[in-house]
Amino acid sequence: MVSLRARGGNFLGEQDSPGISGCHRSKARMDEVLPDGLLFKDHNFCSDLLRQLNGLRQSRILTDVCICAGSWEIPCHRNVLASSSPYFRAMFCSNFRESSEAKVQLKGIASLALEQVVAYVYTGEAHITAGNVLPLMEAASMLQYPRLFEACSSYLQGQLAPSNCLGMIRLSEVLSCETLKRKATEVALTCFPEVAASADLKELRALELRDYLGDDGLCGEEEKVFEALMAWVRHDLQARKRYLQELLQQVRLQYIHPAFFHHFMAGDTLLQSSPACRDFLEAARRHVFSACGASAPDCRPLWHGPPRSSYQDFLVLVGGRKDNQQTTRDVLLYSTRTGEWHSLAQLPARLYKASAVALHRSIYVLGGMAVSAGHSPVSRAVYIFSLKLNRWHMGEPLLAARYSHSSATHRNFIFAIGGLGDRQELLGSMERYDSVHNVWERVASMPVGVLHPAVAVKDQRLYLFGGEDTMQSPVRLIQVYHLSRNSWFKMETRMVKNVCGPAALLGERIVIVGGYTRRILAYDPQSNKFVKCADMKDRRMHHGAAVMGNKLYVTGGRRLTTDCSIEDSASFDCYDPQTDTWTSQGQLPHTLFDHACLTLQCVPSVSTHS
Template sequence: MYGCLLSDTQSPPSMDGPLPAVEIFHFQDKVHSSSLLLQLNTLRQRSILTDVLLCSENAEISCHRNVLVSSSPYFKAMFCNNFIESQQAKVSLKGISFSILRNIVDYVYTGLVTISMEIVLPLMQAASMLQYGRLFEACSSFLQEQLSPDNCLSMIRLSDIMNCTSLRDKAKEVALKNFSDVSLSEDLCELSLAELMGYLEDDSLCAEEEQVFEMLVAWIHHNPLSRRGAISDLFKKVRLRYVHPTYLFQFIANDPLIQSSTLCTEIIDSVRRLLFSVNTTLIKDTTVDFKTLWVTPRRYTYNDTLVVVGGRKNNVQTSREALIFDEKAQKWQRLAMLPVRLYKASYVSLHSVLYVIGGMVMNSKSREVSKTVYTLSLKTNQWWRVTAMPEPRFAQQSVSYLHFIFVLGGFGADGRLLASVERYNSMFNQWESMAAMPEAVLHPAVAALNQRIYVFGGEDAMQSPVRMIQVYHIARNTWFRMENRTVKNVSAPAVVLDKKIYIIGGYTRRTIAYDTEANHFTKCASLKERRMHHSATVLNNQIYITGGRYVNGHDAIEDSDTFECYDPKADAWTDKGNLPHKLFDHGSLTLTCVSRSWAKS
């Protein structure tokens, strides 16, 4: 009737011939499961074929044992083994309220449940007890959606009580990512020493090292009698290499907790000797394993980012704009604008702070050579002033080394080309005069490496190229110079990468790398055009250049909005897109930020 019938006159197929094709149809009823659940739930609600009553708080719910057994290992063990419940018509479930039990039974028969903050905890506890894993994880997902810096530490404790790994992992991720805000909560002071150490050791901790120190001090002061002895162990978790020296020596070093610990004061003294000796050799004559502490890498949450500031925009006016490149979005965003328009200021970064030094103030009524120094931090995205230079100047060069900024040459207020050098000490916010350059030059390439500042080429007061390297020994405050025919750059930037100084362009297409130890130049991949008045910085072990001016095919000079990257391993340049506008005589710098607070300003 349902198969294929052969008639009396029809002979069977020959065994020697090919078999007939057999068609197979696999049918899947997509509504069968939901329909079955719907029918079972209707039977339960009418108490048809139910064979057990689940009881709680003197109330009962009729259920089918086979449905409960099929849905939970807990009920399977209860009803399919020789437990007393397998013979009982009524089973009492202690520790579960009737309303929660009803929610769970509705979930078993319908697959639906409504989770709210009022019921999530008892529902989660019941799901854990009755071994409804997916319902347990649904409660976890709901709690994860409620996570914030204010409650994440409490959620971690809850996840430990509930033995919920997914909630704990997510809550810890929120705590690490928002540790600056979490550190303000009272819950942080309730952490155990082991828990606190775990956070401080984590590379994913998103907080400035200054905040890390302030947080551990607050934790100790919450219970000083029992916690004071932990200061040395906690202090070694602060990555001192990335603490601003001013904060380290003026605040941390003078903190009573630090001064009460011999080990902490030894660590501070080691850092002080390292920085004040202007020497990159690690201190050895100490009982502290200072080398291990000093070379601790930055936390993963520290992000280097490229900032472009000032310069001449579209060859129309001097720009007040500061732009930051958002790598995630692959676009430029604007930071707070410079307070004034500055022509040929110098730009440098030190301790993740951007410095804009000197320049000529450009306004509609006058032109004035400035000695003002403006700073910008990505933490606040606000401009501030620090102590001004002793002498106003513009078109000068600036370079940072350790906690110093050196300002070299440029034009003075009277228009004379200067050979003088001034040094800014960021620890004490003070300027001092240093030994002058042997020869005053304009627009040289400048870089600092191994206690020395190298000044390559440039041009003299008569605008003639200077084929010379002037070298300043920082610790000795002395200069010497070396004639070199390879040097012929004017208005070219220089950067340090892998212990070499790279000079990019300068009215040429050349990129050359200078090995200071071997006193040897190596030619690298050339630029596409003859480039000058551009800027360069190092980001993620690659060299980025922005804007500038170039000589086109008709030997005319044009402004540029290019954004290019050089990979020294591949010895190749890559186009990275464009700046928002054409720009030259600007600054390109690498700043380190922990959060994207600048994006909220």
């Protein structure tokens, strides 16, 4: 047997050969020790071989075919092309005539793109630029070089912008490039306001625009969707007005601000010139923008569709009294997606026991006692907050100054109920705000004036549960206001004994949340019956409650301890009606009570994340 070990050293000498030492060896070799020896792996060999083949091609040595684009001829090796692509394998390894021709003409490919593809085959490199990406991508697709095709796609994805994403979607469909289509569609949906202003939108075909505006993921307010479709129609009015009715149905009218509908849609001359559009808008007005709505069953699906998936629910806490019981101007926002609290623009004034409601993606803060040095008048002021702009502005004032009152919304209306007046008198009056015409009007007064009842609206009726009288005694009543009839009736019940506890509509039932008690009651208006739910951990009052995603969130308040003392709370809890259980969501940024707790559903903007 011949020994591989020589005298005084190993087979190569005691030291390694300089050519495979150090870092160079680690890059060129990844040897693998096997039971019967060593598997030598030289990864530079492949690239060296490719370089040598390219040198032979450029010198026209051993080339056996010219592939041509028009008059442009590129000498190649059949075996190299056949090894690199199924397209050329089929061409040269089958019984096609090209397998024996000296020149093969390729139609539909630009000569420069073909030359780049061949260079890629022999070097594994391609220089992709804005000027060559499209013909190169078409050539890579036709000649079946998927990695080069995806490299072109990645380049185009890096160039995506709201101004060109619609064109990219159309290009991706021509090229059957799903990765580019997904990315371009994502930009088109998430950057809708910018895309709507682009020239490309006006060049879409009717079917393309219909699918785009009807997409659930479109991140745009419905007013902007309407404006975009009208701009598209007016860009070529004579050719496009026949699509108006079909496109108008892509606007989810139930989420349009009623003032916008009234002033900009219902009176639009182009829409009014179409009998079908006119009927469509009239049906919308009856079902969505009136106090009570119509009951025609054939129209219900149009007005009860879900919001777009781009809309998110946000919990907003407004005002109240925080640490050390100071009246605060703070506005806090909570996102269930991030689990974080953020501060928004502060209330313009410190307001003691104001009420607040959410309507049309805005918050309305009504009345309250204006807290200032030495003087605290009862206010008629209405402040309106836009989450999109993160800004407050003044609204139409209440007819009567009031605080410690309740408020509720229904369709396009806000109801301000009871409270205390500017002479500390108990108010039994109620007034209603019409957001379409921006006016307050008096409506029927409640049968029994109460403070701090639980309030909710369900099925054309406004319900007041319990509350307290002027002697601070609980009132065991349910008072019901019929919205379309403008009339009240009352029902005595032993079930309610709540004071300073909110109510919320959870599914088909109204849930009364605490109020100097741990008890949670779910009221079914259809059967006029109560169902007891899982108790809260503490006896609570002056807390907030709102529904998001079919769950009830309860914030802050004051709690009665076991020794009957009162403590301010920063608790943040969630009730799941499916499991009838409570879970803690952590803590508020500080203790808080007498605050408004509201749910806003809107398209996220910068202000919702700041």
